[in-house]
Amino acid sequence: MTDFINxxxxxxxxxxxxxxxxxAEAPWSGIVRKGQTIRIEDSYGQQAIDTLFYRxxxxxxxxxxxxxxxxxxxxxxxxxxxxxxxxxxxxxxxxADSCGRHDTSAGxxxxxxxxxxxxxxxxxxxxxxDNFVLEVSRHGMSKRDIVPNINFFMNVPIxxxxxxxxxxxxxxPGDYVELxxxxxxxxxxxxxxxxxNPCNGFDPxxxxxxxxxxxD
Amino acid sequence: MMHVRRxxxxxAANRQRYEEHQKKGLEFAPKTLPAPxxxxxxxxxxxxxxxxxxxxxGWYWSTALKRGEALRIDQGEGASTVALVAWNATDTSExxxxxxxxxxxxxxxxxxxxxxxxxxxxxxxxxxxDSSGAHDCLMGGSTEASNATKYPGAKLRxxxxxxxxxxxxxxxxxxxxxAILNLFAPVRVDxxxxxxxxxxxxxxxxxxxxxxxxxxxxGFSNCPHPLxxxxxxxxKPVIVTRFRAGAPAVDDLARTATAEAxxxxxxxxxxxx
Numbered sequence: 001m002t003d004f005i006n007x008x009x010x011x012x013x014x015x016x017x018x019x020x021x022x023x024a025e026a027p028w029s030g031i032v033r034k035g036q037t038i039r040i041e042d043s044y045g046q047q048a049i050d051t052l053f054y055r056x057x058x059x060x061x062x063x064x065x066x067x068x069x070x071x072x073x074x075x076x077x078x079x080x081x082x083x084x085x086x087x088x089x090x091x092x093x094x095x096a097d098s099c100g101r102h103d104t105s106a107g108x109x110x111x112x113x114x115x116x117x118x119x120x121x122x123x124x125x126x127x128x129x130d131n132f133v134l135e136v137s138r139h140g141m142s143k144r145d146i147v148p149n150i151n152f153f154m155n156v157p158i159x160x161x162x163x164x165x166x167x168x169x170x171x172x173p174g175d176y177v178e179l180x181x182x183x184x185x186x187x188x189x190x191x192x193x194x195x196x197n198p199c200n201g202f203d204p205x206x207x208x209x210x211x212x213x214x215x216d
Numbered sequence: 217m218m219h220v221r222r223x224x225x226x227x228a229a230n231r232q233r234y235e236e237h238q239k240k241g242l243e244f245a246p247k248t249l250p251a252p253x254x255x256x257x258x259x260x261x262x263x264x265x266x267x268x269x270x271x272x273x274g275w276y277w278s279t280a281l282k283r284g285e286a287l288r289i290d291q292g293e294g295a296s297t298v299a300l301v302a303w304n305a306t307d308t309s310e311x312x313x314x315x316x317x318x319x320x321x322x323x324x325x326x327x328x329x330x331x332x333x334x335x336x337x338x339x340x341x342x343x344x345x346d347s348s349g350a351h352d353c354l355m356g357g358s359t360e361a362s363n364a365t366k367y368p369g370a371k372l373r374x375x376x377x378x379x380x381x382x383x384x385x386x387x388x389x390x391x392x393x394x395a396i397l398n399l400f401a402p403v404r405v406d407x408x409x410x411x412x413x414x415x416x417x418x419x420x421x422x423x424x425x426x427x428x429x430x431x432x433x434x435g436f437s438n439c440p441h442p443l444x445x446x447x448x449x450x451x452k453p454v455i456v457t458r459f460r461a462g463a464p465a466v467d468d469l470a471r472t473a474t475a476e477a478x479x480x481x482x483x484x485x486x487x488x489x
Contacts, residue, residue: 024219044219060391065315066356070442075354075409086390088361088376089259105324107315112337116320116479118237126280129335143335144308145286146317148395162325164318195222195230196237202230203222 005098005174011037019212020091027131029138031056032181035214040152041176046169047108048154050128050193051110052147053083053091056184059141061085065104065148075104075158077150083179091185096178099171104155106166107148108132109194118196128141131190138143139186152177154199168198222434248473249329253345257290257423264459271438273451276378278435279387279458280305286344286427286461289399294452295419297441298399299308299357299375303342303345305431306342309333311394314353320476326351329473331480338487339480340432342470345425350402355411355442357396361443377436386433399424401441413443427461
């Protein structure tokens with residue numbers, strides 16, 4: 001764990017309206033209101049944080065990785081990226097990023113895909129899609145609603161020949177992203193439990209989520 | 217916040233296992249996968265054909281597809297991108313999953329010998345023939361907004377609305393539309409992640425054949441890809457032929473090309489047992 005890093009005079013630990021510690025491997029969800037800023041902090045470094053967003057008053061509108069990538073003309077997420085829904089609307093905008101590399105083309109681990117990637121012996125391991133199913137079930141949704149997500153702090157370079165692999169994350173303890181909501185959204189996180197690839201240094205760790213009201 | 221970290225020995229053992237998988241994944245498949253299928257496409261035996269559909273430019277279509285049947289998607293004389301989605305016919309919550317498809321196979325490039333996965337670790341399609349090797353798993357299809365930017369002033373059909381229509385007529389909703397596979401879309405990613413059209417101006421005559429490895433419902437949209445450099449909206453008709461592909465041989469390429477495909481087909485077999 002590291003100390004709180006200030007990115008704006010208007011955002012301090014004292015004036016955060018929500019402050020959540022999410023244990024290693026655990027899911028979380030919460031509402032981010034229009035104008036609020038959410039900080040997702042990789043408290044120990046090298047931890048992939050799988051994240052989905054749903055429009056708070058209509059869950060059928062949700063994060064779309066393809067619309068997000070297409071709209072910005074590139075595969076990676078960074079400062080300035082508009083988080084786009086399946087209806088083409090801006091859900092959030094990333095306003096700060098101390099890491100510089102986040103993925104949205106490799107999706108979330110699952111018990112089922114783990115068997116294909118790493119062998120059938122990995123079927124009964126805790127996985128992000130299980131986290132997502134549990135967490136969205138609390139909001140009346142099911143597996144049907146789980147779409148390709150953002151992997152904050154996950155390093156998945158894609159080469160011009162198409163080759164892609166998950167390589168060591170470059171995030172340091174305390175690295176963060178901050179996103180300001182352009183609509184009320186439900187944020188659903190799986191603090192990735194994967195131990196079969198380097199997305200979290202083979203050692204999942206806790207993270208922190210902070211939310212601030214808008215500056216007005 | 218209490219957190220006990222794993223031991224260095226445990227981390228080292230996990231890393232070693234991953235690096236072995238990565239080496240096999242990256243080195244094995246490119247050596248064994250064949251060159252693109254030659255043109256022109258050979259005729260399909262008439263007795264094997266179940267249905268043939270010509271999807272006009274700008275339109276959508278859907279079809280049922282049984283395990284062991286295949287679809288030939290043929291550009292005809294044109295150069296069109298064909299967007300495709302698919303659902304398991306008996307449980308539509310199982311569907312095309314491109315993020316698993318690219319992650320599991322260590323590549324965003326699909327071609328002959330590759331497979332396309334569902335979200336349940338099972339193989340939906342095998343790419344048994346493919347003359348172009350230029351398909352896009354990343355960017356998705358056109359929308360009303362992308363058309364408005366690219367073709368100002370005209371109201372034109374787009375892939376998003378086409379697939380909402382296709383899903384709606386199948387009893388599904390916009391909640392059910394997965395990320396979209398674009399066939400015949402030569403998208404390249406540069407070192408900074410930027411997308412580029414690879415510059416192949418005409419795909420005329422190109423074709424791909426997808427063999428179904430489970431019973432499915434498949435939806436299509438025939439609209440220009442958002443990166444297609446042609447400033448004129450003029451999608452050409454594409455011909456989709458549904459035919460009986462016959463039982464795959466023991467050494468079938470798509471089933472045996474990679475360790476990942478083998479394990480995916482083992483998952484399919486346990487569903488069928």
